[in-house]
Amino acid sequence: MDLTEWNKPSARRVYSVSEITRDIRLTLEDKFPSVWIEGEVSNFLRHRSGHLYFSLKDADAQIACVMWRSKNQSLLFEPQDGMKVQIFGSLTLYERQGRYQIDVHRIQPAGVGELQMAFEMLKQQLAEEGLFDPEHKQEIPEFPTCIGIVTSPTGAAIRDILSVLQRRFGALRVLLSPVHVQGVTAADEIARAIQDLNVHGEADVLIIGRGGGSIEDLWAFNEEAVARAIFESKIPIISAVGHEIDFSISDFVADVRAPTPSAAAELAVRNKDELLDILSAYRERFQQMVVQMISGYQNRIESMKSRWAFRRAEDLIREYRLRLDDMTRSHQSNIFQIMQDKQSQTAIQHEKMNALNPKAILNRGYSVVTRADESLSIKDASVLEAMDRVKMQFARGSAVSVVESIQVKKVERT
Numbered sequence: 001m002d003l004t005e006w007n008k009p010s011a012r013r014v015y016s017v018s019e020i021t022r023d024i025r026l027t028l029e030d031k032f033p034s035v036w037i038e039g040e041v042s043n044f045l046r047h048r049s050g051h052l053y054f055s056l057k058d059a060d061a062q063i064a065c066v067m068w069r070s071k072n073q074s075l076l077f078e079p080q081d082g083m084k085v086q087i088f089g090s091l092t093l094y095e096r097q098g099r100y101q102i103d104v105h106r107i108q109p110a111g112v113g114e115l116q117m118a119f120e121m122l123k124q125q126l127a128e129e130g131l132f133d134p135e136h137k138q139e140i141p142e143f144p145t146c147i148g149i150v151t152s153p154t155g156a157a158i159r160d161i162l163s164v165l166q167r168r169f170g171a172l173r174v175l176l177s178p179v180h181v182q183g184v185t186a187a188d189e190i191a192r193a194i195q196d197l198n199v200h201g202e203a204d205v206l207i208i209g210r211g212g213g214s215i216e217d218l219w220a221f222n223e224e225a226v227a228r229a230i231f232e233s234k235i236p237i238i239s240a241v242g243h244e245i246d247f248s249i250s251d252f253v254a255d256v257r258a259p260t261p262s263a264a265a266e267l268a269v270r271n272k273d274e275l276l277d278i279l280s281a282y283r284e285r286f287q288q289m290v291v292q293m294i295s296g297y298q299n300r301i302e303s304m305k306s307r308w309a310f311r312r313a314e315d316l317i318r319e320y321r322l323r324l325d326d327m328t329r330s331h332q333s334n335i336f337q338i339m340q341d342k343q344s345q346t347a348i349q350h351e352k353m354n355a356l357n358p359k360a361i362l363n364r365g366y367s368v369v370t371r372a373d374e375s376l377s378i379k380d381a382s383v384l385e386a387m388d389r390v391k392m393q394f395a396r397g398s399a400v401s402v403v404e405s406i407q408v409k410k411v412e413r414t
Contacts, residue, residue, distance in 0.1 A: 018095065022095065024100075025093035032091035033090055034090055035088070035090070037087050039062075039085070039087075040057055040082060041055075041082065042081055043055050044079050046078075049069060051072075052066065052072050052104075056085075056087060056102065064094075064099060064101035065101060065102045065104050067105075068103075075107065076117075078121065085108065085109055087102060088107075089105045115215050119249070122224055122249060126227055126249065131252075131253050132253060139255075140205055140255065140267065142270065145173060146173040146175060147172055147173070147174050147203060147204070147205060147207065148177065148197045148203030148207070149174060149207050150179055150194060150206060151210055151261070152210060155211055157240070158261075160260070161262065163262075163265075164266055165268070168265070169271070175202065177196060177197055179193050181210035182210075182213070182216075182219070182220055186220035187221075187225050190226050190229070191226050191228070194237070198233055203235055205235065205236050205238065205268050206235050207238045207240060207268060208239055209250075209258070210241060210261070211261065218242050218246060221248040221250040222248050223249075226250055230253045231253050237255050238254060238257075239251045239254035239264075243259070243260060244259035369393075370393070371388070371390060378390060381407065381408050382406070384403050386403055386404060386405060386406065388402070389401070
């Protein structure tokens, strides 16, 4: 345009700030409706609203970016300052501030897949929290009676596990908690199944896993919810996800990692035939030990019996028996003598008692005289008068008589 004509009224158009800004925004959006851009994340911020704000820069320039909450909910990793990423979005202009920005629809790590980046980030986070530490690992019980299994009821993994369990130890109880092992709901189902089996409390060990597949197929076992459910389980857990070359977050958190579902079943239970062989070997060893112990004790007893101390003990016993017999005879003789002395003393006392017995005096010819009514024993004839009736008691029988005369001998006093 010729500068001399800038002031001509017919050539001049005056825009408002809003008009020119809107035209610029429309021009940008028409020119760049969608675009891939690679750069380094700077000034990253997750707003409390859930929106993500950051800048994408290289050595010479930078551009503002925003990823709305509705777009970032399916994001598998958290961008960080300094991380090199690729973003896909549309170029637009934020009219209120007059600056252009990228409305981000998708973001992925540059040079590495998004899933792999999410895997590494979650693995590092959980490792820093201590979820992989050996001191948190539980021992797998040696002889479980009930096995809990968290897997798909229709997959090859459950068939392999049941086949191995039946072959190795057919008497086990099995609790299957059926879940989806891939898809949007799989992680929540697996975590809830682990929690439910812990509440149920009958299983002695849990096996969680599935058959092989791509990283996308196995992703449910890389989710944080599943990792924390495994860590919080009071029941020991064996993780068996994919093939031997596959590793998942669940493998690192679980108490034991098995390379395949079949191997998990082998780790969970001992082989019954092997156990029977071990028991048989222990029984034979125990029998041999008992026989050897008995034989050894018998030899020791025979050896001890032939020693002088034992022979001397028998001599002492015989000597003490003889002394006991002598003492018994001596005591018996003493007891007999004491009994004879007691009998002689008893006879003497008996004779004395008989001598004092009134009946004994009567037996020698004497009699006892009392009044006829036995009211008074007559010891002195002076108490009687002629014609008194008296009773005379003899050794055998008695008689009543009348006093005819009384003779009293006077005692002269000197």
